[in-house]
Amino acid sequence: MSLVVIGSVAFDALETPFGKTDKIIGGAATYISLSASYSVKPVKLVAVVGDDFPQSDIDLLQQHGADTEGLQIKQGEKSFFWSGKYANDLNSRETLVTELNVLADFDPVIPDSYQDCKYLMLGNLTPQIQRLVIQRLVNRPKLIVMDTMNFWMDIALEELKTTIEMVDVLSINDEEARQLSGQHSLVKAAKIILDMGPKYLIIKKGEHGALLFDKKQIFFAPALPLEEVFDPTGAGDTFAGGFIGYLAATDDISFENMKRAVIHGSAMASFCVEKFGTERLLNLSQEEIEAREQQFADLVAVAPVAVAAS
Amino acid sequence: MSLVVIGSVAFDALETPFGKTDKIIGGAATYISLSASYSVKPVKLVAVVGDDFPQSDIDLLQQHGADTEGLQIKQGEKSFFWSGKYANDLNSRETLVTELNVLADFDPVIPDSYQDCKYLMLGNLTPQIQRLVIQRLVNRPKLIVMDTMNFWMDIALEELKTTIEMVDVLSINDEEARQLSGQHSLVKAAKIILDMGPKYLIIKKGEHGALLFDKKQIFFAPALPLEEVFDPTGAGDTFAGGFIGYLAATDDISFENMKRAVIHGSAMASFCVEKFGTERLLNLSQEEIEAREQQFADLVAVAPVAVAAS
Numbered sequence: 100m101s102l103v104v105i106g107s108v109a110f111d112a113l114e115t116p117f118g119k120t121d122k123i124i125g126g127a128a129t130y131i132s133l134s135a136s137y138s139v140k141p142v143k144l145v146a147v148v149g150d151d152f153p154q155s156d157i158d159l160l161q162q163h164g165a166d167t168e169g170l171q172i173k174q175g176e177k178s179f180f181w182s183g184k185y186a187n188d189l190n191s192r193e194t195l196v197t198e199l200n201v202l203a204d205f206d207p208v209i210p211d212s213y214q215d216c217k218y219l220m221l222g223n224l225t226p227q228i229q230r231l232v233i234q235r236l237v238n239r240p241k242l243i244v245m246d247t248m249n250f251w252m253d254i255a256l257e258e259l260k261t262t263i264e265m266v267d268v269l270s271i272n273d274e275e276a277r278q279l280s281g282q283h284s285l286v287k288a289a290k291i292i293l294d295m296g297p298k299y300l301i302i303k304k305g306e307h308g309a310l311l312f313d314k315k316q317i318f319f320a321p322a323l324p325l326e327e328v329f330d331p332t333g334a335g336d337t338f339a340g341g342f343i344g345y346l347a348a349t350d351d352i353s354f355e356n357m358k359r360a361v362i363h364g365s366a367m368a369s370f371c372v373e374k375f376g377t378e379r380l381l382n383l384s385q386e387e388i389e390a391r392e393q394q395f396a397d398l399v400a401v402a403p404v405a406v407a408a409s
Numbered sequence: 410m411s412l413v414v415i416g417s418v419a420f421d422a423l424e425t426p427f428g429k430t431d432k433i434i435g436g437a438a439t440y441i442s443l444s445a446s447y448s449v450k451p452v453k454l455v456a457v458v459g460d461d462f463p464q465s466d467i468d469l470l471q472q473h474g475a476d477t478e479g480l481q482i483k484q485g486e487k488s489f490f491w492s493g494k495y496a497n498d499l500n501s502r503e504t505l506v507t508e509l510n511v512l513a514d515f516d517p518v519i520p521d522s523y524q525d526c527k528y529l530m531l532g533n534l535t536p537q538i539q540r541l542v543i544q545r546l547v548n549r550p551k552l553i554v555m556d557t558m559n560f561w562m563d564i565a566l567e568e569l570k571t572t573i574e575m576v577d578v579l580s581i582n583d584e585e586a587r588q589l590s591g592q593h594s595l596v597k598a599a600k601i602i603l604d605m606g607p608k609y610l611i612i613k614k615g616e617h618g619a620l621l622f623d624k625k626q627i628f629f630a631p632a633l634p635l636e637e638v639f640d641p642t643g644a645g646d647t648f649a650g651g652f653i654g655y656l657a658a659t660d661d662i663s664f665e666n667m668k669r670a671v672i673h674g675s676a677m678a679s680f681c682v683e684k685f686g687t688e689r690l691l692n693l694s695q696e697e698i699e700a701r702e703q704q705f706a707d708l709v710a711v712a713p714v715a716v717a718a719s
Contacts, residue, residue, distance in 0.1 A: 188593050283498055286636045307617040310634060319708045321629045324620060326596045358711045398629045399709040401668045 101215045102347040103240075104131050105145040105207060105232050106222020106336070108152070108160075108170065109179035112196070113375060115330050116187050123376045124156045126179065127222035127246065130333035133380040134340030134367045135220070136164035137388060138348040143213045145169040145232060147201045149176040163381065168210045176201045189328050190305070209235045218347040221245040222336060226255055226262040233265055242352050244268040244343045245297075246335065249275050264296035267352075270339050272303045285310060286317070299357065301342070303335055311361050313354055320361045321398055323369045323391070330375045334368040337380065341367030366391040411525045412657040413550075414441050415455040415517060415542050416532020416646070418462070418470075418480065419489035422506070423685060425640050426497050433686045434466045436489065437532030437556065440643035443690040444650030444677045445530070446474035447698060448658040453523045455479040455542060457511045459486040473691065478520045486511045499638050500615070519545045528657040531555040532646060536565055536572040543575055552662050554578040554653045555607075556645065559585050574606035577662075580649050582613045595620060596627070609667065611652070613645055621671050623664055630671045631708055633679045633701070640685045644678045647690065651677030676701040 111125030132142040143166045150172060161167055182196035205228055219240040221229040245266040251259045263269055280288035289300050289312040302310045311318040341364035346352055373379045421435030442452040453476045460482060471477055492506035515538055529550040531539040555576040561569045573579055590598035599610050599622040612620040621628040651674035656662055680689045
């Protein structure tokens with residue numbers, strides 16, 4: 100059940116209505132691997148950073164179950180940096196700074212020890228690079244999950260579609276599903292996207308939950324109504340990490356088990372947003388995670404109508 | 410289990426991306442009573458129309474279980490008229506015309522035969538009129554459910570709060586809950602609104618489902634992902650009618666039964682939006698309704714993890 104994760108490992112500087120941070124560790128692969136590590140270890144990381152990336156952050160990833168053999172450190176270069184500011188309702192954000200730096204010419208290297216990959220998570224990156232990783236694995240993984248974003252739909256749609264065709268599960272948000280399909284109805288959007296190749300589609304709706312589709316079925320997982328969302332950064336990646344981590348740990352890719360994986364991912368994401376950056380993902384207990392999953396189950400549970408005893 | 414419904418009975422002229430209608434029967438009490446009639450009959454209607462309101466529409470209400478003894482017909486006056494146009498995504502609408510007409514000086518009359526009222530549904534109206542109905546009932550009903558809208562928060566907030574304090578269940582949408590409470594988080598909003606008096610709060614989130622709160626518990630009912638929403642007019646009223654109709658029919662106001670009532674109401678609303686105006690609510694079968702409720706249950710159902718047989 101070897102799990103390989105590719106994506107950005109980066110610096111983020113965040114501003115929300117509740118405060119701001121200097122450069123802290125961020126990036127899709129960081130959130131994915133931290134989240135997945137609660138289900139499965141090691142998480143075999145494929146990423147690139149500059150020599151400005153502190154050893155302490157690499158140590159932190161390793162302490163949380165990451166195998167960093169596939170993490171390239173580029174001497175004399177700088178790590179990817181993103182800075183963003185959230186609106187008061189946290190539903191929209193403005194990008195203040197994007198410095199690609201080492202990501203500009205990222206050439207992913209797959210160590211031999213990663214060639215046993217059974218579960219592959221393609222975090223948000225150029226679709227060409229996502230595809231390169233699939234091509235550089237000698238054996239096709241049992242399950243490939245892909246995250247992406249509207250940015251690639253805007254500037255590299257054909258490349259994106261070529262990569263989407265190669266994966267098993269595509270995970271995007273509702274606006275991205277509408278953009279990719281040209282359909283407002285998510286049910287119609289899902290049909291069109293599933294015709295592009297993936298067997299499964301996850302549509303993330305943020306505070307409104309997530310939908311899982313295959314060609315015949317729909318499953319809906321609610322989001323937990325939270326008193327306070329502190330910082331939404333990384334929630335989608337944390338969801339994806341929880342989702343694929345759960346599938347890798349149980350090694351069961353049936354639709355029924357994917358439902359559980361969606362709920363597990365949603366539970367992990369609900370922790371992520373409670374504090375700045377990755378903070379809340381660093382010290383969760385299995386008891387906390389199970390209790391949160393139970394809250395998700397309770398939220399939609401309806402007792403059957405009692406039948407009068409005979 | 411006598412059910413009394415007050416609200417507008419009116420003309421609507423609707424325009425959606427899929428077409429437009431001339432004046433057709435509309436109004437909160439129309440949708441509420443049509444929807445409730447699938448659970449309980451008669452639905453005792455308190456409303457007012459002008460002499461322009463056709464007998465055929467009154468016949469239609471009666472054929473669908475409405476007791477119209479409390480429906481006043483004002484000679485020489487015109488019925489309430491609303492005209493609206495929906496945006497392409499159907500999530501926002503523009504009011505083109507609002508003619509209060511007979512509603513401007515509506516003085517609700519409660520027939521003696523309505524005094525057995527056990528379940529009272531206050532459809533959207535001036536909060537003063539909603540309160541008058543409560544006061545004109547000799548005995549306080551077992552359950553009072555109130556619907557309202559942001560309009561009254563804008564122009565009659567104190568009157569609105571006085572009425573809210575007198576009801577058991579308040580049903581509003583997410584933006585209204587935020588406006589009424591001054592809180593963006595719906596969990597925080599619910600706490601503040603429940604402190605205003607109601608024991609239960611329903612927050613309708615349209616295509617994103619509905620939340621039911623009491624002071625200790627939260628229940629979430631999803632909305633059914635639909636291929637096509639044809640016309641959202643009346644969906645909230647249809648939900649409310651289904652909700653209170655279910656409670657009146659089962660005569661059980663426990664939180665657990667309210668969950669079932671929320672799902673029944675959501676199922677009724679999902680029919681409503683499939684056609685223009687009240688059309689889809691006129692000829693539903695119990696089999697169709699039960700099948701739709703089953704779809705809601707299936708949407709969130711997760712089979713327990715199988716334990717290996719010993």
